[in-house]
Amino acid sequence: MLNFDFHNPTKILFGKGRIADLDKEVPADARVLILYGGGSIKSNGVLDEVRTALGARTVQEFAGIEPNPSYETLMHAVELARKENSNFLLAVGGGSVIDGTKFVAAAIDFEGDPWAILEKRGKNITKARPFGTVLTLPATGSEMNNGSVVTRKSLKAKVPFSSRHVFPQFSILDPVTTFTLPVRQIGNGVVDAYAHVMEQYMTYPVNAPVQDRFAEGILRTLIEEGPKALAAPQDYDARANIMWCATLALNGLIGAGVPQDWATHMIGHELTALYGLDHAQTLAIVMPSMLRLRRHAKREKLLQYAARVWDITQGDEDARIETAIAKTQEFFESVGVKTRLSDYSLDSKSVDAVVIQLESHRMVGLGERRDVTLDISRKVLEFSL
Amino acid sequence: MLNFDFHNPTKILFGKGRIADLDKEVPADARVLILYGGGSIKSNGVLDEVRTALGARTVQEFAGIEPNPSYETLMHAVELARKENSNFLLAVGGGSVIDGTKFVAAAIDFEGDPWAILEKRGKNITKARPFGTVLTLPATGSEMNNGSVVTRKSLKAKVPFSSRHVFPQFSILDPVTTFTLPVRQIGNGVVDAYAHVMEQYMTYPVNAPVQDRFAEGILRTLIEEGPKALAAPQDYDARANIMWCATLALNGLIGAGVPQDWATHMIGHELTALYGLDHAQTLAIVMPSMLRLRRHAKREKLLQYAARVWDITQGDEDARIETAIAKTQEFFESVGVKTRLSDYSLDSKSVDAVVIQLESHRMVGLGERRDVTLDISRKVLEFSL
Numbered sequence: 001m002l003n004f005d006f007h008n009p010t011k012i013l014f015g016k017g018r019i020a021d022l023d024k025e026v027p028a029d030a031r032v033l034i035l036y037g038g039g040s041i042k043s044n045g046v047l048d049e050v051r052t053a054l055g056a057r058t059v060q061e062f063a064g065i066e067p068n069p070s071y072e073t074l075m076h077a078v079e080l081a082r083k084e085n086s087n088f089l090l091a092v093g094g095g096s097v098i099d100g101t102k103f104v105a106a107a108i109d110f111e112g113d114p115w116a117i118l119e120k121r122g123k124n125i126t127k128a129r130p131f132g133t134v135l136t137l138p139a140t141g142s143e144m145n146n147g148s149v150v151t152r153k154s155l156k157a158k159v160p161f162s163s164r165h166v167f168p169q170f171s172i173l174d175p176v177t178t179f180t181l182p183v184r185q186i187g188n189g190v191v192d193a194y195a196h197v198m199e200q201y202m203t204y205p206v207n208a209p210v211q212d213r214f215a216e217g218i219l220r221t222l223i224e225e226g227p228k229a230l231a232a233p234q235d236y237d238a239r240a241n242i243m244w245c246a247t248l249a250l251n252g253l254i255g256a257g258v259p260q261d262w263a264t265h266m267i268g269h270e271l272t273a274l275y276g277l278d279h280a281q282t283l284a285i286v287m288p289s290m291l292r293l294r295r296h297a298k299r300e301k302l303l304q305y306a307a308r309v310w311d312i313t314q315g316d317e318d319a320r321i322e323t324a325i326a327k328t329q330e331f332f333e334s335v336g337v338k339t340r341l342s343d344y345s346l347d348s349k350s351v352d353a354v355v356i357q358l359e360s361h362r363m364v365g366l367g368e369r370r371d372v373t374l375d376i377s378r379k380v381l382e383f384s385l
Numbered sequence: 386m387l388n389f390d391f392h393n394p395t396k397i398l399f400g401k402g403r404i405a406d407l408d409k410e411v412p413a414d415a416r417v418l419i420l421y422g423g424g425s426i427k428s429n430g431v432l433d434e435v436r437t438a439l440g441a442r443t444v445q446e447f448a449g450i451e452p453n454p455s456y457e458t459l460m461h462a463v464e465l466a467r468k469e470n471s472n473f474l475l476a477v478g479g480g481s482v483i484d485g486t487k488f489v490a491a492a493i494d495f496e497g498d499p500w501a502i503l504e505k506r507g508k509n510i511t512k513a514r515p516f517g518t519v520l521t522l523p524a525t526g527s528e529m530n531n532g533s534v535v536t537r538k539s540l541k542a543k544v545p546f547s548s549r550h551v552f553p554q555f556s557i558l559d560p561v562t563t564f565t566l567p568v569r570q571i572g573n574g575v576v577d578a579y580a581h582v583m584e585q586y587m588t589y590p591v592n593a594p595v596q597d598r599f600a601e602g603i604l605r606t607l608i609e610e611g612p613k614a615l616a617a618p619q620d621y622d623a624r625a626n627i628m629w630c631a632t633l634a635l636n637g638l639i640g641a642g643v644p645q646d647w648a649t650h651m652i653g654h655e656l657t658a659l660y661g662l663d664h665a666q667t668l669a670i671v672m673p674s675m676l677r678l679r680r681h682a683k684r685e686k687l688l689q690y691a692a693r694v695w696d697i698t699q700g701d702e703d704a705r706i707e708t709a710i711a712k713t714q715e716f717f718e719s720v721g722v723k724t725r726l727s728d729y730s731l732d733s734k735s736v737d738a739v740v741i742q743l744e745s746h747r748m749v750g751l752g753e754r755r756d757v758t759l760d761i762s763r764k765v766l767e768f769s770l
Binding site: 002005006018207225240257 | 389391394398592606626
């Protein structure tokens with residue numbers, strides 16, 4: 001096992017009816033700014049539920065945080081929060097709203113141009129306004145970590161940042177809020193969580209058996225529960241299990257003490273920034289090809305994955321590995337997320353464009369061994385045409 | 386899945402050489418009180434390492450916290466901390482030292498007689514002095530939770546308490562500090578962690594598959610790594626894996642959203658209070674008999690446990706259950722912890738005495754369904770003679 005730090009102070013309030021607990025978690029005298037996205041929380045009643053729980057507190061709203069939240073939009077929220085002197089932020093939505101709120105929380109009191117937060121990947125954050133979240137879309141894990149990704153539209157760049165100051169104080173996870181989600185978003189969420197686990201698991205062995213088993217436990221649960229969650233939107237347990245898996249997939253726990261990859265994510269970010277694909281779509285495109293191309297470096301873990309996640313123990317080792325990767329790809333497809341560039345009307349020109357972007361962002365040595373060169377990234381994309 | 390809260394703000398610093406990080410974690414101007422047990426941390430060099438890391442800070446020491454820390458001893462530490470105006474406590478040791486430090490941290494500024502903390506099970510704690518821990522004995526999980534058990538010798542009572550104010554601020558887990566532990570303590574630690582998992586897992590199904598798989602992952606890892614840790618004291622990875630498993634076994638995670646039992650612990654506490662048995666010894670005595678007697682109520686989970694933890698999938702269901710329980714008992718014995726009252730020179734008189742104590746402590750409806758009556762507790766102990 002590798003040395004590690006693990007610290008996650010976010011309080012989780014999980015289950016039916018937990019939005020009412022906002023009244024206990026948000027200071028009674030808070031000036032609250034609610035941040036949200038496109039308005040689905042209005043039509044499904046979640047916003048009403050939130051405002052009822054907040055009672056007589058002073059509440060402002062900032063709507064319109066888009067998927068892949070943009071710096072440009074978020075700076076308007078920063079202005080509003082400054083003007084209203086909001087001293088508690090409440091993100092109500094999915095990963096994009098929460099990621100955006102993290103940036104806003106850090107930017108409000110940041111001295112100088114907040115763009116510097118992204119330039120320095122958050123290392124220059126010294127404080128942030130306190131915030132909580134009401135999660136309505138299980139996927140990114142942002143509700144229980146201190147990471148965020150913000151897009152600068154003018155630069156076509158997705159920029160990650162993190163800071164110990166941007167952990168949510170609390171996150172409310174009520175699976176009922178997910179009942180009205182479009183099927184596409186549930187499928188995306190399942191793939192996103194699955195890919196998060198794989199980035200922390202599918203590397204090389206370091207004798208960390210309990211981390212491996214936790215990762216495998218999340219993967220098997222997503223494989224079992226994902227299709228149920230898609231088939232029956234009101235299946236509370238399936239939605240609850242998906243929701244908790246997505247949180248556990250990226251709260252720091254399964255990655256503690258093990259090598260991490262993240263090459264798939266870095267390439268995927270460029271696909272989203274250039275072509276607007278959903279984050280999960282990009283992961284579903286890149287990951288199977290990445291595993292095939294790196295099957296030698298990842299051989300031991302791929303065999304373990306085949307046996308423990310897919311129960312593949314018979315046959316020649318290479319065949320087992322290929323079957324496990326094929327099953328992974330089939331699983332992504334089975335939850336409605338296509339796995340080829342051509343499925344999204346992208347051809348070899350997109351490969352060139354992504355490679356140019358990777359180079360300009362200095363993404364030239366990716367993965368757990370920093371040996372995923374631009375050439376390998378190109379081959380991964382070509383495999384995925 | 387059941388509704389739950391999960392909140393664990395303790396920062397973990399895991400790995401070789403991490404004691405040096407005390408310098409970053411303890412405030413530079415702190416007046417530190419180091420609390421420890423019998424002095425093994427002097428002979429193995431850990432105390433020197435701690436004092437070196439603390440540098441020029443004002444440091445006092447309180448030695449002599451015993452296994453099953455007593456209220457009587459801890460009140461002397463409270464006096465010392467008050468006299469020295471210690472504003473940061475540092476527990477260096479195992480679960481008893483950490484449990485004791487939690488009580489001291491809460492008692493220093495408690496208004497009125499600190500015994501009331503135990504009478505009210507910690508519900509009346511409104512603040513506590515900040516403290517960190519350097520763990521030297523993997524077992525209880527106290528390094529990453531807010532629970533504690535204190536013994537009042539004069540009453541022969543072990544009293545648990547908890548409070549959100551007594552989470553350690555940080556815990557340093559360096560597996561190297563465990564190399565010099567007596568074999569008996571490693572065996573005890575493995576059984577303790579195993580029993581903690583079982584109390585949160587071996588109940589009835591509530592459709593919480595990821596919690597089940599995390600629990601099973603810890604159990605399998607303890608079964609694999611426990612014997613290695615006993616056989617080769619300097620096997621860093623085995624010690625590291627045991628250490629992290631013991632922390633994960635009782636940091637709130639695997640118990641979130643599922644029913645919990647704890648009947649074995651309640652009966653075990655009385656055995657320790659009356660006869661001075663090690664905590665893990667009492668669990669090893671009580672748990673196998675408890676599982677046998679409650680095999681109908683726990684049937685579904687026992688079958689799952691047999692299949693997933695012990696790979697027992699053939700044969701008639703009752704036989705599978707009995708084999709899984711027998712293997713559990715063998716495992717406890719294999720790490721050197723005996724599983725019968727007679728192994729500790731206790732006979733049927735001890736059964737009567739424990740039942741009287743349980744009744745006087747109102748432990749009359751134990752377990753996940755509160756249906757473990759005094760009669761059942763008596764039968765469990767008789768099964769274990």
